[in-house]
Amino acid sequence: xxxxxxxxxxxxxxxxxxxxxxxxxxxxxxxxxxxxxxxxxxxxxxxxxxxxxxxxxxxxxxxxxxxxxxxxxxxxxxxxxxxxxxxxxxxxxxxxxxxxxxxxxxxxxxxxxxxxxxxxxxxxxxxxxxxxxxxxxxxxxxxxxxxxxxxxxxxxxxxxxxxxxxxxxxxxxxxxxxxxxxxxxxxxxxxxxxxxxxxxxxxxxxxxxxxxxxxxxxxxxxxxxxxxxxxxxxxxxxxxxxxxxxxxxxxxxxxxxx
Amino acid sequence: xxxxxxxxxxxxxxxxxxxxxxxxxxxxxxxxxxxxxxxxxxxxxxxxxxxxxxxxxxxxxxxxxxxxxxxxxxxxxxxxxxxxxxxxxxxxxxxxxxxxxxxxxxxxxxxxxxxxxxxxxxxxxxxxxxxxxxxxxxxxxxxxxxxxxxxxxxxxxxxxxxxxxxxxxxxxxxxxxxxxxxxxxxxxxxxxxxxxxxxxxxxxxxxxxxxxxxxxxxxxxxxxxxxxxxxxxxxxxxxxxxxxxxxxxxxxxxxxxxxxxxxxxxxxxxxxxxxxxxxxxxxxxxxxxxxxxxxxxxxxxxxxxxxxxxxxxxxxxxxxxxxxxxxxxxxxxxxxxxxxxxxxxxxxxxxxxxxxxxxxxxxxxxxxxxxxxxxxxxxxxxxxxxxxxxxxxxxxxxxxxxxxxxxxxxxxxxxxxxxxxxxxxxxxxx
Numbered sequence: 001x002x003x004x005x006x007x008x009x010x011x012x013x014x015x016x017x018x019x020x021x022x023x024x025x026x027x028x029x030x031x032x033x034x035x036x037x038x039x040x041x042x043x044x045x046x047x048x049x050x051x052x053x054x055x056x057x058x059x060x061x062x063x064x065x066x067x068x069x070x071x072x073x074x075x076x077x078x079x080x081x082x083x084x085x086x087x088x089x090x091x092x093x094x095x096x097x098x099x100x101x102x103x104x105x106x107x108x109x110x111x112x113x114x115x116x117x118x119x120x121x122x123x124x125x126x127x128x129x130x131x132x133x134x135x136x137x138x139x140x141x142x143x144x145x146x147x148x149x150x151x152x153x154x155x156x157x158x159x160x161x162x163x164x165x166x167x168x169x170x171x172x173x174x175x176x177x178x179x180x181x182x183x184x185x186x187x188x189x190x191x192x193x194x195x196x197x198x199x200x201x202x203x204x205x206x207x208x209x210x211x212x213x214x215x216x217x218x219x220x221x222x223x224x225x226x227x228x229x230x231x232x233x234x235x236x237x238x239x240x241x242x243x244x245x246x247x248x249x250x251x252x253x254x255x256x257x258x
Numbered sequence: 259x260x261x262x263x264x265x266x267x268x269x270x271x272x273x274x275x276x277x278x279x280x281x282x283x284x285x286x287x288x289x290x291x292x293x294x295x296x297x298x299x300x301x302x303x304x305x306x307x308x309x310x311x312x313x314x315x316x317x318x319x320x321x322x323x324x325x326x327x328x329x330x331x332x333x334x335x336x337x338x339x340x341x342x343x344x345x346x347x348x349x350x351x352x353x354x355x356x357x358x359x360x361x362x363x364x365x366x367x368x369x370x371x372x373x374x375x376x377x378x379x380x381x382x383x384x385x386x387x388x389x390x391x392x393x394x395x396x397x398x399x400x401x402x403x404x405x406x407x408x409x410x411x412x413x414x415x416x417x418x419x420x421x422x423x424x425x426x427x428x429x430x431x432x433x434x435x436x437x438x439x440x441x442x443x444x445x446x447x448x449x450x451x452x453x454x455x456x457x458x459x460x461x462x463x464x465x466x467x468x469x470x471x472x473x474x475x476x477x478x479x480x481x482x483x484x485x486x487x488x489x490x491x492x493x494x495x496x497x498x499x500x501x502x503x504x505x506x507x508x509x510x511x512x513x514x515x516x517x518x519x520x521x522x523x524x525x526x527x528x529x530x531x532x533x534x535x536x537x538x539x540x541x542x543x544x545x546x547x548x549x550x551x552x553x554x555x556x557x558x559x560x561x562x563x564x565x566x567x568x569x570x571x572x573x574x575x576x577x578x579x580x581x582x583x584x585x586x587x588x589x590x591x592x593x594x595x596x597x598x599x600x601x602x603x604x605x606x607x608x609x610x611x612x613x614x615x616x617x618x619x620x621x622x623x624x625x626x627x628x629x630x631x632x633x634x635x636x637x638x639x640x641x642x643x644x645x646x647x648x649x650x651x652x653x654x655x656x657x658x659x660x661x662x663x664x665x666x667x668x669x670x671x672x673x674x675x676x677x678x679x680x681x682x683x684x685x686x687x688x
Contacts, residue, residue, distance in 0.1 A: 018534075031298075189293065189407040192387045193262070 004056050004113045005082075006045035007101055007132070008038030008073060010066040011122040019226040032065055034072055036179070037117030043184035044147060044177050045115045046077035052149050054112065055079050061100040062089045075187035075195035082108060084203045086215060093217040094127020100215055101128065102135035103208035113154060114174040118142060129176035139169040142176040265291045267592065268405055268414040269384075270392045270427050272299035273368075274309070274578050275562025276420025277375040278317050278585030279592075284382035285318075286593050291414070292379065292386040293407060295421075299388065300372030302422075304447050304539035305578060306487050306494050308470055309371070311362040313579035316586055316612070326374035327364030328489035329468025330355040333461065336573060337484075337523070339475040340642035344523040348469075355467055365468045365487045365494070366578075367449070392421070395430050395558070402431060402557030416592055416601060417558050420585070423540045425564035433560060434550045439502045441544040443482060446515050447496030449535035450528050454491050460527050461488055472573055473497075475638025476518045478509055481631065484518055485575065486527070493528055495519065498541055511538075541577075542568040545621035553609070554602030559588045567614070569621040572628055583614045623687030630680055632672065640670035 012030035020026055034042075042058055049056035058073040060066055061084040070081040084100045092100070105111060114136075116129035126142075133140030145164070146157035154173055158165040159180065169175075187195070205215060234251060238244040252258045267283050269276040272294035284290045296302040308331055314322050332354040337346045354362055376386045396404040396411060404413035405427075419427030423442065428434040454465075461469050473484030482499035497515050504511060518524055542548050542563060549566040553559065561567075562581035569576045587608035595604040609615045627633075643666030648659075657665075667674065 186389065188410050189387060189390045189412065190263075190410040192390065193291075193385065196385070197262075 002054050003108065003111045004045045004049050004052070004054050004115065005059050005105060005108065005111050006038070006042040006056065006078065006115045007059050007128065008042060008069070008117075009035045009097075009120045009122070009128075010060060010062045010069040011035045011120060014121070023226045023228070025224055025226055032068060034069055035117065035121040037119065037121055037177075039076065039184040040179045040181055041115045041117045041177055042073060042076045042078060043182045044175075045113075047182065048113065048115075048147060048149070049078075057082060057108070059101060059104055059108070060084070061086070061092065061097050061104070063087050070200045071192075071195045073195075074198045074200070075192045076184065077191070078198075080198060081200040082203065083200065084205065084208065086205050086212075088205070088212060088215040091217050091221075092215065093219045094125050094131055095218040096215045098128050098131030098135055100205065100208070100210070102132050103205075103210055104203055105132070105136060107203065107208055112172045114138075114172070116174065116176050118176045118178050126176070129174050133174035136172075136174070138172050138174060140174040140176070141167055141169050144175045144177045145180045147175060147177075147181070263404075263412050265289045265412065265414040267291070267416050267418060268293065268412055269418045269420055270405060271295075271420035271422060271562075271564070272376050272386055272388070273303065273372060273420055273422065273562060273581060274375065275564070275567075275581035275585040275588075276418060277372065277379050278582045279418050279420065279561060279588045280384040280386075280585075281317065281375070281379040281382055282586060282589035283592060284379055284384035286589075287383075288592075290379075290384040291412060292376070292384055293390050293392050293405070293412075294376075294386065294388045295391045297389050298369070298373060299376040299386065300368040300370070301388075303368040303372065304445055304496075304537045305368050306365075306447065306485050306496060306575070307368065307578055308363045308365050308487060309582075310576070310579040311364065312360050313582040313586075315360050317582055321378060322359050325364065326370045327366055328370075329365045329463070330466055331363045331365060331470045331487075332467045333463065333469035333471075334574075335469055335471035335486075337471055337473045338638045338641050339473060339518075339521060339523070340639045342522055343642045343646065344521070345641055345645055346471075346523070352464075352467075355464075363470070365470065365489050367489055367492070367494075392427070395427060397431075397557075400556065402555060415557070415598060418585075418588055419558060419560045419564045420562050420581075421564055423542050423563040423566075425560065427558070428550060428560050428564050431555050431558050433552050433555060433558075437540070440500070441542065441548045442501070443498040443541045443543040444501045444504070444511060444538060445496055445498040445541045446511055446538045447494055447536075448515075448519075448533045449489075450493045450495060450531035451491060451534050452493060452528070452531040456530075457488050457491070457493065463488065470574070472575075473518070473524075474572075475634065475642075476514070476521065477634055478507065478514055478517075479631070479635035480504060480507060480509065480514070481628070481634055483572075483634075486524075492534070493531065495524070495528060498543075500543065542566045543570065543625075545569055545625040546618045547622065547625065549618065554605055556599055556602065559591070559602065559605050561585050561588050567618065569618065569624070570628065571621070571624045572633070580614060580617075583612050584609065587612050587614065627684050627687045630683065632676070632680060636670045636672045640666055640672060643667075643669050 013033045016030035018026040045056040056078040057080045059082040119126040141156040143158045144156045148155040153168045236247040266288040269292045334349045394406040468488045471486040476484045480503045487494040561584040567580040591604035647662040
């Protein structure tokens, strides 16, 4: 039995963000959560493991705040939770995160599929999946909406702009999934209670053969500001419903929307 | 049923009542499961509000130093509104912020406070699971033996219903009927963010000091009132009304609340603030008469709002301290009684001992008093009318005081006879 590893990111809950009058963003009161799309990744791993008889596990790279995530992740069905704990994660970019994750995946070993979300719900940079694959020297398939195992391959349906492409990749492989792939259920009472009893494993970066400087970000966030979208405040009138619809269609055409 | 599905106690609802009980049970080594429907403890709550320190002291003295409070209440205020005019009475006792911690009260934000209590209960070993709704209870031979959440069944020697006003658990157990419209009020509340310094200036508070205010006359004559509590960096402002009368008067709740916010004496307190939270909830309004006839069934205890434990005296509202007391009493009963069938009666005895039931009985009179409809319109108008005449200097020959008061009485639509009757009722009730 080998492992299917779902990677996830512990992000600030956007519902708790506060925008200051100067448009700066206050994250201080934001609680953490598993990035929304990563919940799909975990569910995909759990579903695949059921079919293949492998073991679904989760992996995250995060600061000590991410400790809270382990129970949540495990309540979604995986058998074991891995966590690379480093304060460096607070300033990580795709390059740094993928380095930490790839090192941890090598340490965990015996994997045949790595499932990531296409992007995280905070940055949506879409770097981590492909970077992890590159560092591990294994294939990567993105935009996945369906996964099937056949022998030593994974068959992936990729959602493209105008159609669906089906590709096969040699295992082990990294697959980046889109949220359409499944609907992760809300964990039930028993699942939550069971999660507390499942094994978790914390890695310090030294255990992974890394030093702090390895995990320095290659990009730097200079500023983080809120964006205001002004409403156009157009009131359409017209006596009959038909007139109103006509006015609406005209207005939308004028804006180049339709 | 496997061992992993069996607990000593299951507590439904992670509010002050449920968590106080869980804390003490877990501290005594019991296996306790707390199931909360909100995504976090306090998430579903609307309380104003304030907590009295004596109740926390009873729970655990060590907790008091550590409590997640916003401000210590040293200003007790009553405000009467009529039209654009208002009277505010402010009783200030600076000693309430220092020294004796058994008679203080703190303003709190429930999202913070409940989480803090849940953390404390978890430190003692209780398991707190959030985001799970309990759908039903499991009963065998007339005894409650567990709960059902989704597809999962969990069993326990005792289930504690701490699921708030209109308790589903109490209904399923047949201890309360479906809600009666005359026994509950509807509360609406906004939390308005303001810098600490602004709050301290506007309410004339020193650092850490807070004020608690009851507002009368702000409900367009409807049975109800307003409340205002200062938190560290926000103000909790709200109103409670009887929904039945709202319907009869054809008024919208948010219109009354908006009018309160825009009242000149209130607006200057909340000006430039940002509403960060808006919520509404039911509040038990019937005091002792609103309590279920039975607070237990074999295998089940009702605590806090589930047991209707709210006291509204008109000058203050108490609920959270009573919730803590009932949680403490429940835990004491469970820990002190080995015969499971006797836990219910033991709980009642503990409620008496902890002075909760006697206090609730005293609330009967206040409820009678607050049933006088004139309290919400005529009397506020009278008070304001007297003040207006007292302070109005217009160069004319002033009338004598008695005449002025009589004028104000007439204007408010009251009669001396009616006032005597109400006064007598008031004296008798309380």
